[in-house]
Amino acid sequence: MKVAGFKASGIASGIKQNNKKDLGLIFSEEPATTVGVFTTNKIKAAPVLVTKEKLKRRSAQAILVNSGNANACTGTRGREDAHELCSLVAGQLSIPDTSVVVSSTGIIGVPLPMERISKNIPHLVASLSPQGITDFAEAIMTTDTFPKIVIKKGVMGNKEVTLCGIAKGAGMIMPRMATLLSFILSDVAVHADLLEESLKEAVDLSFNRITIDGDTSTNDMVIMMANGRARNDFLDTHSPQLTAFKTLLISLCVDLATLILKDAEGSTKIITIRVEGACTCTDAQRIAYQIANSCLVKTAIYGEDANWGRIMAAIGNAEAEIDPGEIDILFDNVVVVEKSVDNGMKLQAQEIMKRPEYQVTIKLHHGTGMAEIATTDLTIEYVKINSAYPT
DSSP states (O other): OOTTTTEEEEESSSSSSSSOOEEEEEEEEEEEEEEEOOOOSOOOHHHHHHHHHHHGOOOEEEEEEEEEEEOSSOHHHHHHHHHHOOOOOHHTTSSOGGGEEEEEETTTOOOOOOHHHHHHHHHHHTTTTTTTHHHHHHHHHOOOOSSSOOOOOOEEETEEEEEEEEEOOOOOOOOSSSOOOEEEOOOOOBBBBHHHHHHHHHHHHTTGGEEESOOOOSOEEEEEOOOOOTOOOOTTOTTHHHHHHHHHHHHHHHHHHHHHHHHOOTOOOOOOOOEESSSSSSHHHHHHHHHHHHHHHHHHHTOOOOOOHHHOOOOOHHSSSTTOOOOOOOTTEEEEEEEEEEHHHHHHHHHHTTTTEEEEEOOOOOOOEEEEEEEEEHHHHHHHHHHTTOO
16 A cells, blocks of 8 residues: 555554554655644644644645644643654654644643654654555554555546545544544645645545544544645646546545444444435534434444434434424334334334444425434443543
8 A cells, every 4th residue: 555755654652552553654755735624623732733833834745643642731832742743753854844744642631752752753754664554554543443544546637646545533523523533645736725625525525424422522633645746737626637536535535434433432333314305404414413423312223222212302402493293214214203103113123223234314304405424323332442541
């Protein structure tokens, strides 16, 4: 797995116990057009603040990422540490400080162990390799059980182009941007405005359409770098290849989002909540999120109990217009509620609920608005994982 002009590495630096990888680096051999989408949480970690500021230039060459420590709620020291790490990496790579951005994930409120990280930066840089993507993906994991990497190839004109996406995320997933870290590498030559527009669109159609537990953390970001090594005709808003590029990027992000759902902490099922016939698409989204984030709905999914009353209650709790007497609810193709009344198909629905993946459809008969959100069940294992996470 490699993308022309990019190298990556991942090592153990002592942030985590048991010699687990916890420090990763991505390096573009030449300056790359670089854009990002960041958490909407009002409390933002130091690396988010530092990287947002640096990416106003929309150019970078290196991304340093650590796991095991979020460097969030660490005050002035946190920002100073983030800047120092950028400087250390820049020095080792012989590039400007402004060309290095930083990202962190892990426990909030604990300062970075700078001495341990700093002494391992030379080893991290020396380990850079075109084949180092897997090591990097392992180094950014927290409660993830497997590294998440997706490769997509396409043709722009007569040039083959490659996109590679790496992500971490298994809990604290909620669309506002979704809670995760993701880094997308591409050899496409593309205008910065177009890259930013395309990334936001792709994030909205993928990471922002999944929810695991309704929480958005302090550190979330999706960063995309495009170094132009494919030597394709430069993409801008008038390019005939624009649609193909956006389609490729959206497909990659959707696949990464699906991997995050498959690795959701303690989950056993993936459920698509589809709302049709809402007054507006915004109303449809609000209802879908209300259902997808309901602990009562999610525990019923885990218990394979077609307790549609919990779904109905969630619909009524959403800030959306509905006709309370005109609602249909389906589990895949099994209709369990017609015009807001049970139709005697609960046992058939419970057979559907034994599947690892299925769809719950809500038909409101109140307009043309539609939305889909993917979610997971809520299990005893989720509680165990998060009750003991800091230790």
